[in-house]
Amino acid sequence: MDVGLILSSYNNTFKYYIQQLFNIWKDKGSISILVDLDLKSSETKHSINDAIMIIKNAQELGAKIIVNSKEPNKYTLYKNYLEVFDNFCISSPAKCDIMLSSNAGLEQAMLILQETARYYKLYKMKLTISKNANINYLARIVQVDTFHPHPNADKLKLCTVEGYIISTGIDSVEGIYVYFPVECVINPKFLKYHNLYRKKELNQNPEQSGFFEESGRVKCIKLRGIASEGFIMPINSLISYVNDNVSFDYPIGTEFDTINDELFVWKYVIKTNISNSKLGVKQPKKVLNIVENQFRFHVDTVQLQKAITNINLEDIIQISWKEHGTSGIFCNLLTKPISPFIRKSLIRYLKHYLNIQSFQKNITTNFVHLVKLLRIAN
Numbered sequence: 001m002d003v004g005l006i007l008s009s010y011n012n013t014f015k016y017y018i019q020q021l022f023n024i025w026k027d028k029g030s031i032s033i034l035v036d037l038d039l040k041s042s043e044t045k046h047s048i049n050d051a052i053m054i055i056k057n058a059q060e061l062g063a064k065i066i067v068n069s070k071e072p073n074k075y076t077l078y079k080n081y082l083e084v085f086d087n088f089c090i091s092s093p094a095k096c097d098i099m100l101s102s103n104a105g106l107e108q109a110m111l112i113l114q115e116t117a118r119y120y121k122l123y124k125m126k127l128t129i130s131k132n133a134n135i136n137y138l139a140r141i142v143q144v145d146t147f148h149p150h151p152n153a154d155k156l157k158l159c160t161v162e163g164y165i166i167s168t169g170i171d172s173v174e175g176i177y178v179y180f181p182v183e184c185v186i187n188p189k190f191l192k193y194h195n196l197y198r199k200k201e202l203n204q205n206p207e208q209s210g211f212f213e214e215s216g217r218v219k220c221i222k223l224r225g226i227a228s229e230g231f232i233m234p235i236n237s238l239i240s241y242v243n244d245n246v247s248f249d250y251p252i253g254t255e256f257d258t259i260n261d262e263l264f265v266w267k268y269v270i271k272t273n274i275s276n277s278k279l280g281v282k283q284p285k286k287v288l289n290i291v292e293n294q295f296r297f298h299v300d301t302v303q304l305q306k307a308i309t310n311i312n313l314e315d316i317i318q319i320s321w322k323e324h325g326t327s328g329i330f331c332n333l334l335t336k337p338i339s340p341f342i343r344k345s346l347i348r349y350l351k352h353y354l355n356i357q358s359f360q361k362n363i364t365t366n367f368v369h370l371v372k373l374l375r376i377a378n
Contacts, residue, residue, distance in 0.1 A: 014112065021116045024097050026123060029062060033113070034096035035088070036068040036103070051100050051110050056085070058117045061124065065089070066096055122243045127256035130263065136303050137184040137267040138255040141235065144177050152224035159232070163305045167228035176235040176252070182220045184265045186231075191216055193241050194233070217268045289336040295329075 025031045033055060037048055059065060065088035100109045129138065142161050147168065150156035155170045161179050180186055190196075195203035196210035203209065218231045239248055242259060257265050311317070 014108075014115075017112050018116050018119075021098055021112060022119055022123075025063075025116065025120050030064055031058070031097040032064045032066055032095065033058060034066050034068055034099040034101075036099065036101040037106075038102040047106055047110075048102070051106060052085075054110050054114045054117070055100065058113055059085075061117055061120055063117075068101075121260055125239070125242050125248055125250075126260050127250055127254060128258045128261075129256055130258045133257045134267045135255075136306070137181055137265060138257050139184075139265045140179045140181075140256075141250055141252055141254040142177050142179045142232070143175075143252045144172075144232065145174050147172055147174065150224060150226065152226070156223060158226065161230060161232065163308070164229035165226065166230045166232055167223045167226065168232060177232040178235060178238050180218050180231040180233075180265060182218055182229050183268045184218050185216045185268045186212070186218065187262070187264045188216055190241055190264065194237055215268065291334045291336055294333050295331050 021031065035055065037051060055063075055065060065085055067088050098109060098113055100106060100113065140162075144159050144161065147157040147159050150158050150167065153167075157168050157170060157172050159166055159168060159172070161177075164182075166179075191210070191212050192202060192204050194210075195205050195208040196212045197203050198209055198211055198213060200206045200209045202214065220227055220229050222228070235248070238259075257263060
């Protein structure tokens with residue numbers, strides 16, 4: 001990866017240092033950053049804060065922080081840096097790949113480190129599963145060893161991925177692929193980059209067209225009488241999308257929905273402009289004072305194909321039938337006690353309308369009962 005060719009907006013000196021630092025990072029898998037910042041200076045506080053942010057970003061990519069121990073009192077030095085960095089070492093003298101110092105070209109060093117980290121992040125592709133990912137709609141790295149001719153089409157082939165039959169182009173060959181499940185949405189940048197949209201004007205090359213609609217949804221469609229249950233792309237299509245010289249070392253079976261912290265696939269959700277209230281559907285009442293961790297709410301079920309290997313021959317299996325959209329959860333849960341202020345307000349309200357002098361002695365503090373009494377009073 002020639003970073004110098006990419007950074008056309010910088011002069012040759014900056015290109016050289018960024019390229020050198022990038023090469024070290026790529027070869028060693030890490031770089032050492034010598035930090036000598038005046039953390040207590042008010043004059044350079046803005047620059048110091050920017051430098052700390054850049055250093056932390058580099059640290060997340062594997063960079064090591066070395067603090068220059070010129071301070072006579074090492075305990076004070078350690079204490080000051082511990083307020084901003086979680087992990088570092090103190091050394092003097094120290095060898096480093098780049099130094100960020102308040103007294104020597106801090107702005108220039110910040111720029112070099114920031115740009116190098118940015119391109120190293122592109123080089124080191126990071127595939128992850130986001131916190132709110134739906135496990136049934138993750139992309140997956142798969143090995144396809146066999147393609148069969150399509151019985152009803154000369155320009156199509158068939159392959160099987162995780163039990164699903166998928167139609168592909170006639171030029172498809174055995175190798176590593178990215179599998180996209182049915183009803184997921186693929187990042188529009190990826191579809192545009194590979195000219196996969198049906199509308200030519202949406203593609204990077206307006207002369208080419210694909211078969212994806214604007215939604216980017218992967219559909220189960222019949223092609224010449226055989227349903228295609230998913231979509232695959234060669235692994236090189238993913239690599240070229242991120243960077244041609246990207247380092248890819250993920251094993252077969254890796255699942256992900258995020259590439260370098262950017263969402264890549266997600267569940268397709270039908271858009272509607274009609275709310276449930278307009279359709280006459282009664283909205284459930286929200287109870288905000290439920291005691292936490294009483295019930296494990298169930299949202300999504302793992303598809304059978306993804307969990308089939310977890311079933312043993314001696315297991316007893318119960319099979320049930322559920323109509324789509326008919327799930328329901330019913331349970332009796334504890335609620336938190338109401339605050340003294342709300343309780344007194346409710347009692348005052350009830351006393352006023354029911355004129356019960358000894359009300360406070362007999363009434364329960366249960367919130368549900370109080371609400372019922374309020375409804376009666378109204």
